[in-house]
Structure formats: structure tokens, C-alpha cells
Amino acid sequence: MRFVSYLLIMVMLVGLASLFIVKRPDGKPWLSAEKVAQAVEQQFDNLTQQSKEMRSLVSDxxxxxxxxxxxxxxxxxxxxxxxxxxxxxxxxxxxxxxxxxxxxxxESRINTMAIQQSTMITPAKSTKQPVFQGISGLTTADPQKVMVEAKKVQKLMEERQRQLDKAIEQHQ
Known part of the structure; x- marks a missing residue:
């Protein structure tokens, strides 16, 4: 198995290296170090510009x-x-x-959401059944409670999205 994986890696490396050697019909190689360097430089310039825009957005x-x-x-x-x-x-x-x-x-440009009371974030009561000690702390016998809470959270998120959409429409 190890031999096969080494062989596949070598085939991929040879294939990649061949793009620098094999010529197109016009006589130029398919890839060149200059093209790779230009692409990297362009991506760097794009990321730099995006970071400047985000910084100005935050500073505004x-x-x-x-x-x-x-x-x-x-x-x-x-x-x-x-x-x-x-x-x-x-x-x-x-x-x-x-x-x-x-x-x-x-404060008019800060998005905040109030914490809602939920049975999902309260610790599980001691029970005789095995307790899942994951993020929510609910017992494995409470799947219906989890579904009810998930639906409540979904409704809250949908309502918040409607409020955000309405606020965006008003400011445009």
C-alpha cells in the first residue's frame, strides 16, 4: 500500500513538472515560473486591497x-x-x-442579538439513563425536547433575518 501511494505521488509530481517542460503549439511552455509569480503577486495585491477595505469599513x-x-x-x-x-x-x-x-x-451600526432562555443551555438533571455530556448537556432520552428547541431557535433566526432585511431596505 505504501508503495502505491509513493508511486501515485511521484506520478503527480512528474505530471506537474511536465507542465513546465511540455510546449504549447506556439512553442511556449504551458506553465512558467513568471506566470506563477504573477498569479501569486496578483492574489497578494487582491488580498491587500480587501484588507484595506475591511479596515476602512471597521474604522468607519x-x-x-x-x-x-x-x-x-x-x-x-x-x-x-x-x-x-x-x-x-x-x-x-x-x-x-x-x-x-x-x-x-x-450603536446603530453594531449588530447584537439578545441571549434567549433555552432548556438546551441548562445542564442536564441527574437521571438513571446515560447522559450525553456534549455541548448541550441533554440526556439521550430528550430528542423531542431538542427538536422543539431547534425549531424555536430556527424561528428566532428567521425573525432576526427578516428584521435585518427590513433594516437594509430602509437604509438603501
Missing amino acids: NVIPAPSDKVFSNNEQVMYRWRDEAGQWHYSDKPNPNGASEAYLLD
Whole structure:
């Protein structure tokens, strides 16, 4: 079996290498290092542009707060600071060890969803039947409860999607 897998890998490598050697009807090889380098460079440029667009989108949704402002409890503030290793940290509390940048969050552009009470997230009661100790903590004897809860969650998600679609239509 090992021999067959090595043989298949070698056949694939020879096939790939042949694309650099075999010529097209116009006399040029099917693949060249220049073409591969151009494709990689183009993909890198596309990813760089996308990251710049995403960064500007994020920065449009936060407003740098004046450093001398005292914030009230109802204002949504985010703090940002860089540690000694150069890692950025984001928190709802300022850096306890030094300076941090404060940003006011535009609540109209933040998507939040309230946590709904659910029997799926409560731990299972002790039973004589075997208990599945997975994510939900439900017993294996509760499949109908799981289905009922799943349908409730599905309805909530559909309602939230309708609200989002309506909000998008109103802002366009």
C-alpha cells in the first residue's frame, strides 16, 4: 500500500513538472515560473486591497474619542492598546498597565442579538439513563425536547433575518 501511494505521488509530481517542460503549439511552455509569480503577486495585491477595505469599513464604525472626555455608563466605549510584544488588545476597560486609546462605538451600526432562555443551555438533571455530556448537556432520552428547541431557535433566526432585511431596505 505504501508503495502505491509513493508511486501515485511521484506520478503527480512528474505530471506537474511536465507542465513546465511540455510546449504549447506556439512553442511556449504551458506553465512558467513568471506566470506563477504573477498569479501569486496578483492574489497578494487582491488580498491587500480587501484588507484595506475591511479596515476602512471597521474604522468607519468607530469614532476616536477625545482623550480628556469622561464617559457615561450608557455610552459604548472600546479601548485599544499595544503590549510590549506588539500585540493589539481590545477591551471594554482601559489598559490597567498604561495608556490606551478610547473609541466610541456607533450603536446603530453594531449588530447584537439578545441571549434567549433555552432548556438546551441548562445542564442536564441527574437521571438513571446515560447522559450525553456534549455541548448541550441533554440526556439521550430528550430528542423531542431538542427538536422543539431547534425549531424555536430556527424561528428566532428567521425573525432576526427578516428584521435585518427590513433594516437594509430602509437604509438603501
